[in-house]
Amino acid sequence: MIKSLGVLGCGNMASALVKGIWNQKKELSVSCFTPSKTRAELLAKDVQGKVLDSLAELPSHDVWMIGCKPQQFEELAKEIKGKLSPDSIVISIMAGIPTSKIADRLSIEKVVRVMPNTPTLVGEGISLLYMSKSLDQEEAKQIKSMMDASSSVYEFSDEEMIDKLSGFTASGPAYVFEWTRIFANKAMDYGVEEQMAYQMAKELLFGSSKMMMDSPHSPEDLREQVTSKKGITYEALKIFEKDGLEKMTFSAIEAAYKRAKELAE
Ligand SMILES: NC(=O)c1ccc[n+]([C@@H]2O[C@H](COP(=O)([O-])OP(=O)(O)OC[C@H]3O[C@@H](n4cnc5c(N)ncnc54)[C@H](OP(=O)(O)O)[C@@H]3O)[C@@H](O)[C@H]2O)c1
Numbered sequence: 001m002i003k004s005l006g007v008l009g010c011g012n013m014a015s016a017l018v019k020g021i022w023n024q025k026k027e028l029s030v031s032c033f034t035p036s037k038t039r040a041e042l043l044a045k046d047v048q049g050k051v052l053d054s055l056a057e058l059p060s061h062d063v064w065m066i067g068c069k070p071q072q073f074e075e076l077a078k079e080i081k082g083k084l085s086p087d088s089i090v091i092s093i094m095a096g097i098p099t100s101k102i103a104d105r106l107s108i109e110k111v112v113r114v115m116p117n118t119p120t121l122v123g124e125g126i127s128l129l130y131m132s133k134s135l136d137q138e139e140a141k142q143i144k145s146m147m148d149a150s151s152s153v154y155e156f157s158d159e160e161m162i163d164k165l166s167g168f169t170a171s172g173p174a175y176v177f178e179w180t181r182i183f184a185n186k187a188m189d190y191g192v193e194e195q196m197a198y199q200m201a202k203e204l205l206f207g208s209s210k211m212m213m214d215s216p217h218s219p220e221d222l223r224e225q226v227t228s229k230k231g232i233t234y235e236a237l238k239i240f241e242k243d244g245l246e247k248m249t250f251s252a253i254e255a256a257y258k259r260a261k262e263l264a265e
Contacts, residue, residue: 002089002142004029006052006061008076010043013093014067016120017127020150022047031059055079063089063143066102070094070263077105084108089139095166096263099132099159109134112143113162116151117170125151126169130159163264167256175252180205 005021007014010032022028030049032040040051052058055076064084068076073094084090089110092102099111112135115128129147131140147153154169156162180201187197212219227233240246 002062002146003027004031004059004061004063006031006033006058006064007040007043007049008033008055008064008066008080009068009072010034010039011067011069012118012121013116014065015039015043015046016118016125017067017093017114017116017147017150018043018065019046020120020123020125021146024149025146031061055083058083060085061088063091063146065091065093067093070096073097073102074105077102081106089135089143091143094263095170096163096260098264099130101264103132110139113159114147115162115166115170118173120151127151127153128162128165128169129153129155130157130162131155132159163260164257166260167253171253171256175249176205 005018005028007018007030010018011034018030022030026048028047030044030047031052032044032047032049033052033055034040037051037053043049044051058080066073066076084106086108087110088108089112090102090106090108091112091114092099093114093116095115099113102111103109109132111132113128113130117125117127119125120127127147127150129144131143135143144153144155156165180198183201183204184194184197187200188194192200212222215222217225223237227237
């Protein structure tokens with residue numbers, strides 16, 4: 001039974017996940033560490049946890065979550081190598097870094113990768129999940145149930161899928177925010193006042209998403225319902241096709257995948 005969790009790097013993403021988990025599992029005892037202490041204190045307050053003053057000595061925990069940036073991992077690994085019980089499970093939320101590297105740097109075997117996204121901060125996130133084969137069935141079941149408490153979880157048995165899909169689900173909110181900004185910008189171009197332009201754009205994306213979630217129809221069918229032959233939407237969609245919106249989106253996701261591989265080096 002997982003009873004305790006240590007969080008090393010309590011930034012936005014790790015804090016959102018841990019708060020989601022703790023809200024469902026209030027018996028979980030949590031320790032938090034960040035170099036500047038401030039964010040560890042904030043998270044510890046929210047989950048009735050403890051703050052670790054340093055990494056000199058680590059308490060014993062069933063599970064550790066690594067929530068620092070990929071570029072900060074080597075420094076963290078040097079400080080904690082040999083201090084985790086060889087049997088502990090490490091959940092990494094770092095983009096790109098493979099389980100084999102984490103296991104090697106920390107001298108442990110049981111590594112899990114979770115790739116969340118920022119809507120987790122408002123309880124609407126999705127996370128990709130991969131668990132190394134060294135977890136036994138019961139441990140895997142408990143980790144999956146723990147992560148289910150934080151977001152909608154999509155599990156893959158091929159670790160490569162985490163890197164391939166990160167540019168879709170983890171980076172995806174940035175694309176949606178960018179599209180919202182672009183819509184608002186065009187409305188402002190036409191003379192709409194800024195606050196109203198942003199509100200219109202946000203409601204457009206929110207309403208369309210809600211419709212997709214609630215409707216039994218596919219996004220293609222819903223698109224067709226808006227698109228009368230030779231109507232105004234038809235003209236607009238022809239531009240997306242001519243200028244290659246799909247190709248551009250595929251290229252963006254592939255560029256993110258390439259970057260994930262670079263971060264692994
Ligand atoms: N943002 C996203 O949408 C997203 C999505 C999926 C995955 N991720 C992954 O989530 C991770 C964190 O991203 P974030 O956006 O939450 O970043 P963040 O808010 O900047 O948080 C990073 C945290 O790591 C801490 N840290 C820095 N160096 C450390 C060290 N040596 N040891 C322990 N902790 C250390 C920082 O401490 P201080 O507070 O003291 O600076 C900070 O609390 C990244 O690896 C990223 O790849 C992010």
